[in-house]
Amino acid sequence: LKSIVQPNVVVVKKHNATSGGHRSSQERRLVQCSAVEQRAEVLVDKGTTPSRAELLNKLEAVHARIMYLQKENRMLYDALKVVSESEDPMDLVFVAAEVAPWTKTGGLGDVMGALPVALANRGHRVMVVTPKYLLTDQSEEAYKAGGVKDTGVTKRLDMLNGHFHDVGFHHVHKDNVDWVFVDHISYHRRGTPYGNSHGPYLDNLQRFAILSLAACEAPLLLNIGGYRHENKPGAPYGQNVVFIANDYHTGLLPVYLAARFKPFGVYTKANCVLTLHNMGFQGTFPPSSFSQLGLPGEWYNQLDWVDPADTSRKPTINLLKAAIVMADLLIAVSQNYAWEISYGD
Numbered sequence: 003l004k005s006i007v008q009p010n011v012v013v014v015k016k017h018n019a020t021s022g023g024h025r026s027s028q029e030r031r032l033v034q035c036s037a038v039e040q041r042a043e044v045l046v047d048k049g050t051t052p053s054r055a056e057l058l059n060k061l062e063a064v065h066a067r068i069m070y071l072q073k074e075n076r077m078l079y080d081a082l083k084v085v086s087e088s089e090d091p092m093d094l095v096f097v098a099a100e101v102a103p104w105t106k107t108g109g110l111g112d113v114m115g116a117l118p119v120a121l122a123n124r125g126h127r128v129m130v131v132t133p134k135y136l137l138t139d140q141s142e143e144a145y146k147a148g149g150v151k152d153t154g155v156t157k158r159l160d161m162l163n164g165h166f167h168d169v170g171f172h173h174v175h176k177d178n179v180d181w182v183f184v185d186h187i188s189y190h191r192r193g194t195p196y197g198n199s200h201g202p203y204l205d206n207l208q209r210f211a212i213l214s215l216a217a218c219e220a221p222l223l224l225n226i227g228g229y230r231h232e233n234k235p236g237a238p239y240g241q242n243v244v245f246i247a248n249d250y251h252t253g254l255l256p257v258y259l260a261a262r263f264k265p266f267g268v269y270t271k272a273n274c275v276l277t278l279h280n281m282g283f284q285g286t287f288p289p290s291s292f293s294q295l296g297l298p299g300e301w302y303n304q305l306d307w308v309d310p311a312d313t314s315r316k317p318t319i320n321l322l323k324a325a326i327v328m329a330d331l332l333i334a335v336s337q338n339y340a341w342e343i344s345y346g347d
Contacts, residue, residue: 067345091124093128093129093221093243094127095130095220095221096114096117097130097217097247097252097255099210099248100195101114101181102115108280109280110280114130122177122230127230128230129226129239131216133184134186136192138192145172148174148176151172151174153224153226162297162298169212171183175226175234184216188203211294211295214258217245218258221239222268224238225237226239241269244272245274245275247275247276250283250321251285253321253323256330257297257325261297278332278335283322286307286309289302305319306319
């Protein structure tokens with residue numbers, strides 16, 4: 003994580019916290035063999051009949067990639083180990099569309115419910131920002147039962163198009179983590195975080211834009227910084243934080259930092275990491291919806307996207323593309339997924 007102060011670092015692999023450290027040479031060899039076997043199966047499945055020499059060349063290339071990724075992963079793990087043992091812990095702000103146990107539709111919610119706790123236990127001060135969904139009739143009572151309380155802090159978000167959105171912030175300090183819930187009327191719907199039986203919500207772009215912009219305000223507004231050190235409520239986290247965006251839902255986070263805060267002397271030393279959990283969902287919307295985002299017009303190019311697989315060459319805006327372009331550091335949720343998105347077919 004220390005490397006985030008060096009911008010423009012491209013995709014790296016996050017150490018798998020469940021592995022318990024470096025693998026043994028025998029374990030690494032098993033991983034290599036497994037990858038080679040999977041590659042061989044792919045070749046067979048495609049109906050190709052490569053010669054022995056061609057197959058060996060392909061397998062050697064796969065092996066070389068494995069060795070490269072393992073070397074890069076060891077370097078990152080060493081950096082993480084230094085940070086975790088540091089006398090100078092970091093202030094981390096995770097932002098995600100779902101966080102277990104409050105909201106979960108898949109692996110993203112599980113990671114967001116566990117990783118912040120693990121980092122807090124290493125000595126870092128950690129905040130997690132997520133929507134305060136009311137997905138069922140019992141949701142409100144579940145928040146209260148979990149100790150979530152209204153902070154009384156509100157913020158009017160200016161979308162720069164004559165429209166404003168009022169949000170509130172709820173909070174609970176649990177497991178050494180500050181869990182922050184953004185309250186907005188668009189999150190008060192029965193269904194899932196993303197849609198209902200009729201399909202995805204038509205205003206999802208606006209809903210996720212509100213989340214990202216509100217998350218930028220949370221470290222500046224909420225007097226919750228003292229809970230970590232039993233000096234509650236304490237002052238806000240402040241500006242010298244590291245934001246961790248997760249997938250396209252929070253892809254606007256690094257864009258807002260660059261366009262709405264840093265030009266005015268706010269968050270000048272802050273950095274933003276993008277964690278890739280599932281690149282299959284990229285958050286593409288019509289170009290006309292750019293006006294909903296609260297961004298100056300000169301930032302359109304950061305979101306502009308034409309899918310190479312689209313023969314019609316239809317223009318779109320792509321939240322994940324913007325996040326990849328603007329983030330200071332990209333990481334994948336696992337070593338295997340880093341391999342898949344870096345070198346997969």
